[in-house]
Amino acid sequence: MTATLIWILVALVAIGLYLSWTAGRLDRLHARIDAARAALDAQLLRRASVAQELATSGVLDPAASIVLYEAAHAARQAEEEQREVAESELSQALRAVFAEPQQVEAVREAPGGEEAARELTEAVRRVPMARRFHNDAVRAARALRRHRKVRWFRLAGHAPFPLAFEMDDEPPAALADRAA
Numbered sequence: 459m460t461a462t463l464i465w466i467l468v469a470l471v472a473i474g475l476y477l478s479w480t481a482g483r484l485d486r487l488h489a490r491i492d493a494a495r496a497a498l499d500a501q502l503l504r505r506a507s508v509a510q511e512l513a514t515s516g517v518l519d520p521a522a523s524i525v526l527y528e529a530a531h532a533a534r535q536a537e538e539e540q541r542e543v544a545e546s547e548l549s550q551a552l553r554a555v556f557a558e559p560q561q562v563e564a565v566r567e568a569p570g571g572e573e574a575a576r577e578l579t580e581a582v583r584r585v586p587m588a589r590r591f592h593n594d595a596v597r598a599a600r601a602l603r604r605h606r607k608v609r610w611f612r613l614a615g616h617a618p619f620p621l622a623f624e625m626d627d628e629p630p631a632a633l634a635d636r637a638a
Contacts, residue, residue: 480602481613487599491620494592498623501588502545505581506533509552512578517568522555546626552582556630575633582629589623596620 512518513527529544529551536544556562565571599620608614 477607477611477613480605480607484599484602484608484613487595487602488617488620491592491595491599494588494595495623498585498588498592501581501584502541503534505578505585506530506545506548508574508577508581509548510534512565512574515568515570515574517565517571517574518555518561522561525551526555542623542625549626549628552578552633553628553630556632559632562632579633582633586627586629589625589627593622596622 507530509526510530513523513530516523518526529548533541533544533548562575565575568574602608603614603619
């Protein structure tokens with residue numbers, strides 16, 4: 459009788475430790491999502507800021523400046539529900555403005571243009587990486603949250619179900635070629 463109770467107690471402690479480890483793992487994944495989202499937000503803000511600065515610098519032709527400025531401003535001011543759409547529109551505006559390598563070269567030839575082009579190239583290169591890190595963390599958390607043990611024992615607590623950040627982040631060809 460005593461041996462049976464000890465084995466039951468050992469089994470319960472082992473299950474408790476396993477569930478605690480799983481909850482800790484899920485908590486670490488949620489923290490990783492938060493950190494990756496903060497990094498993504500920083501890169502998106504940097505990209506929009508550089509684009510807006512370039513649009514107001516007078517280096518681009520007026521039509522390109524207006525298109526780029528409005529898209530960058532909309533991306534910076536977008537509410538969370540509209541953020542993915544606004545960031546995708548900024549990507550499309552960047553591709554439209556910098557569709558030709560001659561446009562990038564015109565920016566480079568202007569005073570301070572080399573630095574502006576370099577900053578924009580870095581910003582457009584970093585956004586897809588930050589988005590990929592964020593979405594990978596979301597994918598891992600979702601996979602763990604789908605397990606029965608997580609649902610049955612409510613190991614996720616009240617944390618919202620993680621959502622991926624889906625946007626068009628393809629860089630302009632002229633800038634992507636320059637970054638390579």
